Amino acid sequence: VMKKSISIFGVTGSVGNSTIELLRKRKDEFEVIAITCNSDIKNISLLANEFNPKIVAVANEKKLKELKENIPSNIKCCAGSEGICEAASYKSDIAIASIVGLAGLKPLIESIKSSSVIALANKECIVSAGSLIKKLSKQNNCNIIPVDSEHNAIYQILDGKSINDVSKIFLTASGGPFFNFSKEDLKSITPQQAINHPIWKMGKKISVDSATLMNKGLEIIEAHHLFETPSDRIEVIIHRQSIIHGLVLMKNGSLFGHFGKPSMLNPIDHALSWPEVRKNEIDPISITDLNNLSVELADETKYRSLSLSRLALKKGGIFPISLNAANEIAVDAFLNNQIKFLDIVKIVDKVIEDIGHCDNKSLETISDLDGIFSADNEARRKALESIELGF
Numbered sequence: 256v257m258k259k260s261i262s263i264f265g266v267t268g269s270v271g272n273s274t275i276e277l278l279r280k281r282k283d284e285f286e287v288i289a290i291t292c293n294s295d296i297k298n299i300s301l302l303a304n305e306f307n308p309k310i311v312a313v314a315n316e317k318k319l320k321e322l323k324e325n326i327p328s329n330i331k332c333c334a335g336s337e338g339i340c341e342a343a344s345y346k347s348d349i350a351i352a353s354i355v356g357l358a359g360l361k362p363l364i365e366s367i368k369s370s371s372v373i374a375l376a377n378k379e380c381i382v383s384a385g386s387l388i389k390k391l392s393k394q395n396n397c398n399i400i401p402v403d404s405e406h407n408a409i410y411q412i413l414d415g416k417s418i419n420d421v422s423k424i425f426l427t428a429s430g431g432p433f434f435n436f437s438k439e440d441l442k443s444i445t446p447q448q449a450i451n452h453p454i455w456k457m458g459k460k461i462s463v464d465s466a467t468l469m470n471k472g473l474e475i476i477e478a479h480h481l482f483e484t485p486s487d488r489i490e491v492i493i494h495r496q497s498i499i500h501g502l503v504l505m506k507n508g509s510l511f512g513h514f515g516k517p518s519m520l521n522p523i524d525h526a527l528s529w530p531e532v533r534k535n536e537i538d539p540i541s542i543t544d545l546n547n548l549s550v551e552l553a554d555e556t557k558y559r560s561l562s563l564s565r566l567a568l569k570k571g572g573i574f575p576i577s578l579n580a581a582n583e584i585a586v587d588a589f590l591n592n593q594i595k596f597l598d599i600v601k602i603v604d605k606v607i608e609d610i611g612h613c614d615n616k617s618l619e620t621i622s623d624l625d626g627i628f629s630a631d632n633e634a635r636r637k638a639l640e641s642i643e644l645g646f
Contacts (some may be wrong), residue, residue, distance in 0.1 A: 260347040261527075262289035262308075262370070264339070264362055267298045269458050270353035270376040270402065273519045275302065277527060280536065285527075289342040291354070291362070294318055300325035310345055312338040314358070340365045349527065351402075352377050355460060356583055357631055360384055361624070367397045374402045374526035378470070378477045379583070383576040384627050385480030399481065400526040405474060406481055407522035408501030408513035416505075418483055425502035426474050427494040428553060431466040434495065444596035446589060463586045467599055471553070472564025473582075476575050479568060486568050491553040491561060498544055515540050559600050563607060574607065576627055577634035581606035584638035594642060605646050606637045 261278070265271050271292075278285055287306040292299040294315040303311045303326040310331040313322050319334035326332065333341050336358070343350070343365035350366035352359060353376035360380045366373055367388070375381065381388055392399050401407050405426045413421070432451060433441060450462040457465070464470035471491045478489050492502070497517040504510050515521050520537045555561045567574040585602040588594045594602070610633075 258284060258286040259349060259527075260286045260288045261349045261351065262342065262345060262347040262366070263287070263351040263353070264289075264291045264343065264359065264366070265293075265351075265353035265355065265376075266290040266302060267292040267295040268353055268355065270351065270519060270523065273523050274351050274353075274374075274527075277520060277524055277535075278306070281527070288347045289345050291339050291342050293354075296321045296325060303327070303330055310342045312342040314339055314354075336361060344369055346370070348372060349374060351523075351526075352380070353402075355379070355458065357383055357580070357628070360627070363388065364391060364624075367391045367395050367399075370397060372526065372529065373397060373399045374523065375399050376402045378403065378473050379579050381480050382473050382476045382579045383631065384624075385476070385575075387623075387627070389480055389483075398529075400529055401477070401481060402519070402522045402526050403474070404500045404515075404517070404519065404522050406477060406501075407525060408515075409478065409482060409503060411525065412501060412503045412511045412513055413482065416503075420506050421482075421484065421488065421503055422506045423504040424478055424482065424484055424489045425492050425504070426471060426478060426489065427497070427499050427501060427550070428468060428471045428491055429465065429497050430493045430495055431468065433466055434493070438597075441597055442595065446592065449589070449596060459590055460583070460586055463589060463599070464582070466596070467560050468553070468558040469560040469564070469582050469600070469603070471558075472560045473579065475561070475564050476568045476578075486565050491555075492550045493553050494548070494550045496548055498540070498548055499550065514545065516544070559604065563600070563604060567607060570611070573610065573630035573634075576630040577606055577610050577637075578603060580631045580634035581638040584635050584642070588642050598646070602638055602641050602646055605641050606634055609637055610634070 263271050263274055287308045289310045290302055290308050291312040296318050312333045316334040323332045339362045343362040346369045349372045350370040351374045352363050356379050359377045363380050401410055409424055449466045450459045475489050479486055498514055499512055500515055501513045516538050524535050567578040581603040585599040589599050
């Protein structure tokens with residue numbers, strides 16, 4: 256049997272770790288072509304020695320010498336954003352796109368040109384450059400399979416169905432660790448509390464996004480691009496048990512659901528096996544797991560992050576880019592104890608408002624990388640300025 260070739264971008268992060276866990280059980284099926292990380296030389300060196308890829312890249316250029324000292328000489332080493340993009344230019348059947356933030360955009364675009372399937376774990380890129388990514392994927396006959404649990408669930412439900420027959424897409428949210436907290440309680444939330452999600456084991460940034468529900472706001476925009484669906488057909492529902500990963504209501508009144516244990520392994524395994532469905536050793540769902548499940552529509556007056564995301568999507572152009580960039584800066588400031596938890600969404604709100612007052616190309620479709628990065632940088636500057644001035 257021919258092995259599938261695979262490249263993993265962000266191999267030392269949570270999605271990368273889950274992918275490696277699956278590959279260890281399926282070594283006879285996959286050949287690892289490229290792996291990249293930000294700066295974790297210790298772990299990427301261990302993985303390079305274990306999987307013997309053709310190329311290894313580290314984003315931090317200062318780490319290149321250390322990388323070369325720790326991996327076999329037959330493996331090509333490179334560094335910086337150019338090095339990551341070079342790794343992305345190597346042909347592979349599947350590319351796992353899990354670099355956090357807009358730093359993943361250039362390698363993602365390169366991977367679309369050189370890979371048959373993109374297993375997409377980076378929502379920031381599709382929020383900021385969804386139209387460009389979809390256009391390039393069609394031009395290059397590349398399938399984009401989302402591997403965050405909600406969009407992967409919707410992808411599986413819609414497989415073989417026409418989007419024109421869909422009435423509503425429901426994205427499920429756990430509600431995060433502070434679901435029942437009062438506004439007074441939220442004032443004193445620490446970074447350590449915010450990254451301690453009760454169900455999912457995720458990176459720090461996405462854990463904070465889950466606590467503010469900004470991750471669902473970004474996912475509304477992501478679903479709009481991935482499934483070519485208008486915002487008013489995408490709803491967010493709170494589902495505390497994290498067993499239902501997505502629901503789709505058809506125009507004939509039928510409701511389709513995707514159920515599974517809360518694990519990143521299942522959506523990644525789906526992308527690795529696609530278009531086949533194969534038996535795996537991942538903890539399966541049972542009928543008793545479906546007892547006492549609850550769902551409720553998210554209150555978008557309570558969660559400003561959701562209404563802000565819808566506003567950004569409606570305005571288009573630089574607004575989704577600015578929403579994402581301002582949120583990245585605000586979350587980073589919170590994690591570094593520079594601002595309070597409730598300030599995160601306030602800063603994003605202020606940046607969106609400021610941009611709305613500017614005479615710029617906010618209503619234009621930005622379809623080139625320079626325009627995207629320029630808008631991203633401007634929003635970051637405004638967010639940092641807001642933090643310094645005490646907004």
